[in-house]
Amino acid sequence: MDKHMEAKKRNQAYNRYVQAKIPKTKPWPSLFNSFLVGGIICCIGQGINDLILLWFPNMAEQSAWAYTLIVLIFIASFLTGIGVYDKIGKFAGGGSIVPITGFSNSITSPAVEFKHEGIIYGICVKMFTIAGPVIVSGVVASFIIGVIYLFI
Amino acid sequence: MYTNQTVIFKNKPVIIGSYSIVGPKEGKGNFGQYFNYVMKDDSFGEKSYEKAEMKMLKTAIVGAIEDAKIKASDVNLLLAGDLLNQIISSSYAARDFDFAFLGLFGACSTMAESMAIAGSIIDGKEFDTIVCSTGSHFSTAERQFRFPLELGNQRPPTSQWTVTGAGACVISSKGKGPRLTMATFGKVVDFGINDVNDMGAAMAPAAMDTMLAHFRDTKTTPDDYDLIVTGDLGKLGSEILIDLMEDQGIKLGLNYNDCGQMYYTRNQNTLSGGSGCGCSATVLNSYIIKKLRTGEYKKVLFMPTGALMSTTASQQGETIPGVCHAIVLECDESVKDVKISTTSNRNVKNTPSKKSERTSISQKNQGHINN
Numbered sequence: 333m334d335k336h337m338e339a340k341k342r343n344q345a346y347n348r349y350v351q352a353k354i355p356k357t358k359p360w361p362s363l364f365n366s367f368l369v370g371g372i373i374c375c376i377g378q379g380i381n382d383l384i385l386l387w388f389p390n391m392a393e394q395s396a397w398a399y400t401l402i403v404l405i406f407i408a409s410f411l412t413g414i415g416v417y418d419k420i421g422k423f424a425g426g427g428s429i430v431p432i433t434g435f436s437n438s439i440t441s442p443a444v445e446f447k448h449e450g451i452i453y454g455i456c457v458k459m460f461t462i463a464g465p466v467i468v469s470g471v472v473a474s475f476i477i478g479v480i481y482l483f484i
Numbered sequence: 485m486y487t488n489q490t491v492i493f494k495n496k497p498v499i500i501g502s503y504s505i506v507g508p509k510e511g512k513g514n515f516g517q518y519f520n521y522v523m524k525d526d527s528f529g530e531k532s533y534e535k536a537e538m539k540m541l542k543t544a545i546v547g548a549i550e551d552a553k554i555k556a557s558d559v560n561l562l563l564a565g566d567l568l569n570q571i572i573s574s575s576y577a578a579r580d581f582d583f584a585f586l587g588l589f590g591a592c593s594t595m596a597e598s599m600a601i602a603g604s605i606i607d608g609k610e611f612d613t614i615v616c617s618t619g620s621h622f623s624t625a626e627r628q629f630r631f632p633l634e635l636g637n638q639r640p641p642t643s644q645w646t647v648t649g650a651g652a653c654v655i656s657s658k659g660k661g662p663r664l665t666m667a668t669f670g671k672v673v674d675f676g677i678n679d680v681n682d683m684g685a686a687m688a689p690a691a692m693d694t695m696l697a698h699f700r701d702t703k704t705t706p707d708d709y710d711l712i713v714t715g716d717l718g719k720l721g722s723e724i725l726i727d728l729m730e731d732q733g734i735k736l737g738l739n740y741n742d743c744g745q746m747y748y749t750r751n752q753n754t755l756s757g758g759s760g761c762g763c764s765a766t767v768l769n770s771y772i773i774k775k776l777r778t779g780e781y782k783k784v785l786f787m788p789t790g791a792l793m794s795t796t797a798s799q800q801g802e803t804i805p806g807v808c809h810a811i812v813l814e815c816d817e818s819v820k821d822v823k824i825s826t827t828s829n830r831n832v833k834n835t836p837s838k839k840s841e842r843t844s845i846s847q848k849n850q851g852h853i854n855n
Contacts, residue, residue, distance in 0.1 A: 421636020
């Protein structure tokens with residue numbers, strides 16, 4: 333028992349020492365990069381939305397939003413497929429993960445990665461390994477909000 | 485209190501052949517000129533990266549046998565291992581060879597593990613010729629342990645880059661070449677690190693444990709070696725090891741370095757350095773063995789470390805245990821008296837104490853390898 337406690341103490345001391353030694357990421361440059369890229373992605377989205385409304389003046393604004401999202405998702409999947417999106421992500425961090433393009437990337441990248449395991453066991457099964465938690469929490473959150481909405 | 489962990493080989497098995505094969509990124513790294521073969525692309529003409537890793541191992545084994553100038557039928561046993569589940573690269577590569585196979589898993593320490601076992605078997609005169617091999621591939625390791633390649637995420641500064649490469653060597657009871665004189669088998673050591681992106685910190689205590697056992701069992705000091713080299717502790721891990729050893733009263737000087745730390749150039753964006761079985765295997769089978777053959781290094785302590793983690797265990801909240809095996813390689817008698825001026829780091833007794841000095845020295849060492 334004593335030995336066990338000793339090891340625990342040693343491990344805690346070692347973890348403290350390592351934590352102090354680990355090189356830290358610089359917050360300001362990372363924040364700047366992610367706001368820059370995230371902002372550019374949003375501007376592109378707005379541009380697509382405006383173009384759609386310009387070309388199809390009779391379209392309802394809400395359907396234009398849906399088409400904008402589809403176009404953005406396609407662009408991100410395409411960039412993932414040709415191996416560009418991970419390079420953007422390396423630079424931008426959260427800036428390219430938070431917009432819907434990041435979601436698209438998180439589904440396309442495992443699909444590309446696991447294509448050698450076959451369509452069903454590879455692509456279909458592995459496709460949601462990263463995006464799965466996002467979808468689950470989205471469904472759960474909408475359920476809770478729906479219940480609250482029912483009573484007020 | 486202590487058990488003896490070291491085997492001293494009386495018959496001194498000889499490394500008669502070695503071969504290393506690496507990926508294009510590794511070919512551009514600091515050891516580029518020493519490798520036997522640099523692949524043009526990561527897939528090596530295969531459909532998947534797993535298949536490429538198997539082919540790399542096969543190429544390395546064939547290359548080492550050719551380098552040793554023996555026939556494949558002379559080989560008694562193949563000792564090999566890798567990082568993938570069920571060590572598929574090694575066992576699938578072994579099905580194309582007509583000799584007995586023992587699969588090993590020591591994570592990134594597999595090269596020393598296999599050579600230590602091979603040395604013991606040959607020293608006991610049970611078998612005559614044994615091939616040791618290991619390798620790793622960046623893309624297969626990423627997909628097994630981390631995220632898909634195309635996912636746009638950032639890597640933390642402590643993370644390391646898995647080396648795409650395989651190395652193999654042939655160890656025999658007779659012949660000419662560097663000799664295997666001692667081997668220290670390591671214990672599994674766990675200091676409670678659970679960050680899977682910080683392998684250096686998880687493995688440094690294992691390296692310390694084996695190093696202490698080695699110096700204690702063999703009654704040697706760091707100054708007895710021209711080069712003490714760990715496998716893939718990386719920049720952070722090797723600094724931690726220096727600190728840990730200092731706490732134990734042993735100062736690691738100019739002759740200490742880490743393969744992972746030296747592997748890539750500063751511009752290759754690998755953060756804390758190289759890792760994986762291939763990291764120590766390719767450096768040993770190219771740079772270190774070549775320098776031992778010419779007599780530039782007389783005595784080398786090679787001690788790669790392995791993090792024995794699995795994604796399942798990590799997700800269940802387990803910490804990461806590490807293991808480290810050490811082997812001592814000495815140059816052949818015939819080149820023992822060769823004096824080469826570049827071995828300036830031999831017998832350096834004064835260890836610099838300031839950290840800044842240390843880093844500048846390791847940079848200098850990198851430069852020295854570059855030339």
